[in-house]
Amino acid sequence: MMELSLTVNGRRCTVHVDPATTLVEVLRDELGLTGTKIGCDRGACSACTVWLDGEVVASCMTFALDARDKQVTTIEGLAQGEQLHPVQQAFVEHDAMQCGFCTPGMVMSCAHLAERNPDCTLDDVRGAVSGHLCRCGAYPNIFKATLAAAAAMRQRKGGNT
């Protein structure tokens, strides 16, 4: 067992884990942040997607140790209080989910894309979620939602375009 400190959703956390522990295990089992899911446990379905220092990673394929002293953002940390992230809001409005189990991971990848590239195209969205599996088949609405959110974010930045 070893002591490990990381920042999750802006909050500094210290946990005691063995070196084989993955980031998703720390999030779910140690910190109780169960919004991040495990679908395959081998980096193939992306249900476990979180941001590590602002980049998307599969948290089932990331050792907790590799998150030491880094900033982790999970689905629980995306909204600002009651104010949903524009991608979350668009997922709600466009019904970009059915069972919802893949949704947290999808939202993290789509929000990352929309923030980085508000001018994203349909192909960009397909690319951003190409490693994600949604068995219910919500893809058409995930595409619509992400493009709508990106457009809204573009407009919000506004003026300078």
Added chain:
Amino acid sequence: MSASDERHSRTVLTGIVGDTLQPIARNIPVGEPPELPPNSELRVIGKRVNRVDAVPKVTGEARYTFDVQLPGMLYARIASSTVPHARIKSIDTSAAEAYPGVKAVHILDRVLSIAQLRDPSVEANERFPLVRYNGQPIAAVAATSMRAAKAAAKLVRIEYERLPHVTTLEGAMADDAPVVFPGPTEQAATAGGGGAPPNLPQKGNLRGPARGGLGGGGRGDVQQGFAQADYIVERDYRTQVQTHTPMETHGLVADWRDEELTLYASTQFTLSVRDEAADVFKLPKEKIRVISEYTGGGFGAKFGIGNYGALAIHLSRKARAPVRLMLDRREEHVSVGNRPSSLQRLKLGARRDGTVTALQVESFGTGGVAAGAGVGFAHTAMYAIPNLSVEHYDVFTDAGPCAAFRAPGQVQGIFALEQALDELAHELGMDPLAVREKIDTNDTDDARARKVERRIGAERARWSQRRPTGADQGPVKRGIGVAQSQWAYIVHGTTTCEVRIRGDGSVVALTGAQDIGTGTRTVMAQTVAEELGLRADDVDTRIGDSRYPAGPASGGSRVTSSITPAARNAAYLAARDLAARVAQSLGASTEDIIFQDGRVFARGRPERGMTFVEAVKTANFDEIVHRADRREDYDGYRAKLGDLHISRHGIGGVQFAQIAVDTETGVVKVERIVAVHDCGRPINPKLIESQIYGGVIQGVSYALYEERHLDPGTGVQLNANIDQYKIVGSRETPAIEVHLIEQLGRQSSTDARGVAEPANVATAAAIANAFYNATGKRIFTLPMTPANVLAALRAEDQPEDRS
């Protein structure tokens, strides 16, 4: 509401909105609310309301079984067989028990969810259940951490006496094949639509013939029918084994206490979990509580407790602590269900004018160690075919058990039937839609709906401008095809909803039914809101708890058809109750009180009303509670199999596929699907579209990619993961255009029907027919992998096109 059978006659408008609405007389049970007008005249029902539980889903707040954490909870792992067929000589759990952190070990003494020997005495002397497939659960370990449970499960020592095995359909059909079961078997139907007809003959691994499903069967005389035919099409079709692959694996959290057993279940039917647990553990049902807040997909396979659930409960009882057992991805693929394969021979005869004179189907399918493969009931139910014979054989193999999977049997059956009809149309030189016009003439709502759907779909897909067969000269060939969909209109017999109006003006609606992603909460909230003049968001829906009034199974496309009438009936009673309490204050009679847009007022005097909350405060009560049942369909049922009540009407749709075939690489791309569907009265078009997208995408995935691969030497599944078991992802998702029709069947107080299953029934056949239009060759084998495509393109025995 009283369960009185008393009825009175009402004249109601029935038919398709915008097409034909005709008055007919219906005998409607006394107490049912007045019929609803078309959706255009409603405020909440029929509107594109946001999913009421969308916010918890996008914020990670939604709690699935996988997320349940209880104080002192243990984690469990399963030790599974590593051989495909064997007698277990011994099991040594001592090393597992001694592993640090281990609190309990349990050896399974009964294997659930597979076929059972009709005469159990044949294997009564066996010390352990026989192993009949590689990956069969044998024992499980509960420990204080997942890592300890995994390590300990590996220490369970199992000594086998190997027996000969067989994993392929053809292999198992051979005369000298190793026998999976040493005698005839039975498999009772489950709430999910699984199981097989009872008392069928069984010889070796072949169980059957079963003649037609869901109350179907043969009719007429096929030999006479073929004698009347001008053309006969006779073909073999093959479909693969597909696994459900829900994103949340099967799993259960069991909390065994002396006073009550609590089960948190990832399930499609809370009450099936309760009932199977009661049966296996000999407990009264009242001592079992099942909770299912959110279920991460099911697609037909999540019913009952399963072996994993039985193990979790045993472990919880032994350890005196809550135990969470979620399957890993391999176990999910291997041990808890799949869509069986099929090998179907269809013989179809028709006259020159397209009248079908006879259809003969002989099919074989393997659901591994489970019975109930089948090819559905479309042959019987969809078309007016005077002479019909359907004979199906289940073929046992040493492979994981099948389970109901989104339109069980129907997907396989329609793939063959709709392709045979397409071939027949081309043989006759007829438009494939014209052949359907000729035979899709049953006196049922689904036949009437498909007539309209063919017209709408043909326009949207520009069917009249389709090109001749094999028109493209280059290596990439494009084509368009059509296929029809049919599924039963099912109602869950025991369905009750409770509506409470509280003294503060808040409204709660309750049912024990779960939501697997289809929108149970949302359709219930909309229905209640419509009756009380509120918004869907104003209704607090409580579902997924066996303590609530009994709700339907999420299987067979029956939730919306079952729960919305019960919800409306309960809300109607609550509204009338509240109306009686405020009528005097509003200076009107109870019958004249209207609930609309958050206000309560007397008919014709909206300006003098009050808000809903003011009305509740005026009435001054603590809480009013009304329960109501889903009444029998006004026109009765064709069959009742327990709680599965089947109307003589069906639901369906018509789908058009536009595809591109690269004839050099064998790669098929689906570019566009036009899906036109009926589901009675659409309660929420936004959510229905989502389900149709999902059905189409699963259909594309089935047609092109998915296939379970077993190693014949060991019975090991070679692609029991998500990277090698290929499923449609974002890049393969075609453009999908959905059109809904609004059909008022006037069978219940909401006219709502399901849509999940018809949405994926037609897709593979439409793609196969587009393949023919593109290439001039038929593809009789699924999935359409490059190898199967190139083989089809090079095949000699191919139809001649006369069109």
